[in-house]
Amino acid sequence: MWKGILGDMDREIYIEKEILGLFPENMRDQWTEVAMCGRKLQEIRLRSGQPVVLYLGQKECFLRNDGELTYEKKEAYCITKRELENMMQHICKYSMYAFEDELKQGFVTVPGGHRVGIAGQVVLREDGTIRNIKHIAYINIRISHEIIGAADRVLPYLYRNGQLLNTMIISPPGCGKTTMLRDLIRQISNGNRYGKGRTVGVVDERSEIAGSYYGEAQNDVGMRTDILDGCPKVMGMMMLIRSMAPKVVAVDELGCSADMTALEEVLQCGSNVIATIHGNHIADICSKSFLRTMLNEKVFKRFILLEKREGKCVIEGIYNEDYVKCLK
Amino acid sequence: MLKITGAILLVLGTTGVGISFASDMKKRLYHIRYLYHIFSLLLSEIGYAKASIEEACRTVSDKVQRPYRQFLEQIYEKMKANTGEAFAELWKHAMQAHLSELPLKKADWKILEEFADYTGYMDIDLQKQVITYKLQDLEKLILQIEEETAKQSKLYLTLGFMSGVFLTIVLL
Numbered sequence: 417m418w419k420g421i422l423g424d425m426d427r428e429i430y431i432e433k434e435i436l437g438l439f440p441e442n443m444r445d446q447w448t449e450v451a452m453c454g455r456k457l458q459e460i461r462l463r464s465g466q467p468v469v470l471y472l473g474q475k476e477c478f479l480r481n482d483g484e485l486t487y488e489k490k491e492a493y494c495i496t497k498r499e500l501e502n503m504m505q506h507i508c509k510y511s512m513y514a515f516e517d518e519l520k521q522g523f524v525t526v527p528g529g530h531r532v533g534i535a536g537q538v539v540l541r542e543d544g545t546i547r548n549i550k551h552i553a554y555i556n557i558r559i560s561h562e563i564i565g566a567a568d569r570v571l572p573y574l575y576r577n578g579q580l581l582n583t584m585i586i587s588p589p590g591c592g593k594t595t596m597l598r599d600l601i602r603q604i605s606n607g608n609r610y611g612k613g614r615t616v617g618v619v620d621e622r623s624e625i626a627g628s629y630y631g632e633a634q635n636d637v638g639m640r641t642d643i644l645d646g647c648p649k650v651m652g653m654m655m656l657i658r659s660m661a662p663k664v665v666a667v668d669e670l671g672c673s674a675d676m677t678a679l680e681e682v683l684q685c686g687s688n689v690i691a692t693i694h695g696n697h698i699a700d701i702c703s704k705s706f707l708r709t710m711l712n713e714k715v716f717k718r719f720i721l722l723e724k725r726e727g728k729c730v731i732e733g734i735y736n737e738d739y740v741k742c743l744k
Numbered sequence: 745m746l747k748i749t750g751a752i753l754l755v756l757g758t759t760g761v762g763i764s765f766a767s768d769m770k771k772r773l774y775h776i777r778y779l780y781h782i783f784s785l786l787l788s789e790i791g792y793a794k795a796s797i798e799e800a801c802r803t804v805s806d807k808v809q810r811p812y813r814q815f816l817e818q819i820y821e822k823m824k825a826n827t828g829e830a831f832a833e834l835w836k837h838a839m840q841a842h843l844s845e846l847p848l849k850k851a852d853w854k855i856l857e858e859f860a861d862y863t864g865y866m867d868i869d870l871q872k873q874v875i876t877y878k879l880q881d882l883e884k885l886i887l888q889i890e891e892e893t894a895k896q897s898k899l900y901l902t903l904g905f906m907s908g909v910f911l912t913i914v915l916l
Contacts, residue, residue: 441828502830505864509823510831511796513868548866 428454431559434528438557440506443499446483453485457559464500464553467492474727497553504552507532517646520546521622529560529627529634560627562635566592567599570720573734573742574600575610580664580688582715586695587722592729593692594624594668596722598635600690601625601666605638616641617662617687619652625668653678657685666690673706683715697721698739718742747916754915755908762904766897771847773889779856780882782812783875791872797831797863798823815842835860855881 436444436451450457450470458471467489468479477485478492486492507524508515518524523533533556539548574583583600587593607613620626620643626633628645637643642660644652649667656662665682667675670693682689695701698719702711710716714737721732734743785807789800798820805816818838822829829837836857843856859878865871 437826437828439828440830444828506828506830508864509796509798510864511790511798512864512866513790513871514794514796514799516794516866516868519866550866 431455431528434526434530435557435559438503438507438526438530438532440502443503446479446481446493449483449485450479455559455561458561459559460555460557462495462500462503462555462557464497465494468495500552500555503555504534516548519549521646522549523622525623525627525629525634527629527634529562529623529629531558531560531624531627532556533558560635561595562627563592563595563599564602564636565599566595567603569731570596570600570734570743571603571608571610574718576717578611580604580611580614581717582683582689583691583718583720584670584701584716585690585692585720585722586698586701587692588696588724589694590729591722591724593722595729596720597666597668597690597692598625598637601641602636602638604664604690605640613638613640614663615661616664616666617653617656617660618643618666619647619649619656620645621647621649621652621668625666650674650678653682657682657687662687664688664690668692669694670707676706676710679710689716695721696723698735714738751912751916754912755905758908758911759901759904762900762902765900765904766893768847769889769893769897769900772849772852773886773893775846775848776852776882776886776889778808778812779852780879780886782808782816783859783879783882787872787875787879790875791868794868811842811846815839818842831863832860852885855885 431454432451435454435457436447439447450460453470453472456472458473461469461471469492470477470479470485472485475487477487478489480486480491481493505512507526508519512519515524519534522535523531525531534549534552535554535556536549536552538546539550541547574581585593585596585600587596601616601618604611604614605616616638618625618637618641620628623645625635626637626641626643626645627635628643631645633641633643642656642662644656647655649670653665653667656665665687667679667689668691670676670679670691679689679691693701693704693707695704698721701707701719717737719735719739721735722729723732724730731743733741736742782804785804786800789795789803790797795803801816801820801823805813805820808816815838818841819834822834822838823831839853839856848856855878859874862874863871865874
């Protein structure tokens with residue numbers, strides 16, 4: 417919640433600290449300059465024996481041995497497997513067993529809501545399910561970019577007579593649908609000029625919306641929001657309905673018919689739904705068989721379509737239940 | 745009269761030294777038993793509640809006495825502050841800061857120090873096993889000290905008293 421209270425400058429300092437905090441003490445000198453990039457930093461890619469690659473906005477650069485940034489590949493510093501192992505131990509607070517479930521899924525959420533993705537050798541159980549990942553040789557740190565106010569432009573279209581409309585956010589990967597969903601949740605939860613605050617239940621299967629760390633939201637998702645972190649969507653939606661009685665249920669990345677069945681049950685309980693789905697256009701979602709019934713019944717009253725233009729995430733349009741554009 | 749008083753004081757003094765040796769052994773036993781209690785609590789927090797070491801230190805620190813409380817609290821505070829120090833270093837520094845005054849021997853100290861080197865396993869069963877081994881080591885040590893205490897405390901008392909008597913005879 418602190419992010420809602422502190423100014424931009426303070427947030428920047430927090431992000432620097434959070435990024436630097438990912439590294440053990442003996443690596444911090446080398447990573448200070450990188451941490452100082454703060455929110456400009458998109459991703460840090462670490463691969464055993466390979467150059468450290470950083471994504472600053474749209475640009476790719478490398479880390480030098482002395483901690484400076486460079487665009488020259490030959491000057492790049494190659495991280496060792498030992499350093500990666502030490503880093504993982506540090507990130508998991510020397511308690512990797514406590515992060516077993518997260519590691520199995522391939523990522524760990526860290527303070528600030530940033531995500532540390534991992535890859536290495538997968539250890540399977542006898543039944544073929546994943547037991548663990550060992551020999552972690554690849555780490556991808558994705559810096560959380562919470563944008564307060566990302567949903568300001570769409571909010572007026574999502575209410576009718578003070579009532580929230582069931583909404584679906586459609587977007588290709590990397591166009592900001594989770595960012596949009598997060599800010600919608602925050603504004604719906606806190607209340608806004610179009611509707612009073614409502615209890616929002618979030619099923620955060622991959623800890624991407626709230627960026628929970630030890631069950632506590634690291635991103636501002638509003639004062640009336642309850643989060644079920646790391647829970648499968650289908651199970652989570654019903655759990656929330658039974659336990660927290662939310663007025664609105666928010667889920668990220670609908671993808672199969674089981675999700676739709678759970679969604680139907682949520683709607684039957686009288687809750688509203690805000691969901692996201694992968695897609696490039698309205699036509700894309702119309703072609704998805706598992707969505708057909710819901711689209712025919714016009715359950716969703718608003719569709720927000722996002723896209724990327726000249727490297728920037730933009731709102732392509734907001735459509736109503738008849739697929740007519742409300743916002744151009 | 746003066747000689748008798750001197751002789752009594754000498755015997756009392758040497759007996760006191762014997763008592764002090766025996767009492768040190770009992771204190772050591774008490775602390776080893778207490779460490780066993782701490783590791784049992786850590787096993788419960790880590791093994792069954794799957795708490796991280798940081799959380800486990802915080803929870804267990806609330807349930808134990810000084811100086812162990814301060815010892816665990818220091819580890820928790822440093823981990824929470826994310827100083828970047830490795831856990832093994834944090835553990836050893838906290839040992840130096842809070843447990844160095846305890847009547848522990850090198851072997852006891854080693855058991856305690858080694859714990860930090862064997863944490864952070866990915867597999868919970870393995871982590872539980874490490875703590876269980878520590879408990880077994882401590883259990884053996886407790887039995888050993890108990891036997892030693894039973895035998896040696898009497899010996900220390902007798903030796904203390906006898907050496908006093910012996911010195912009195914020699915000096916008289």
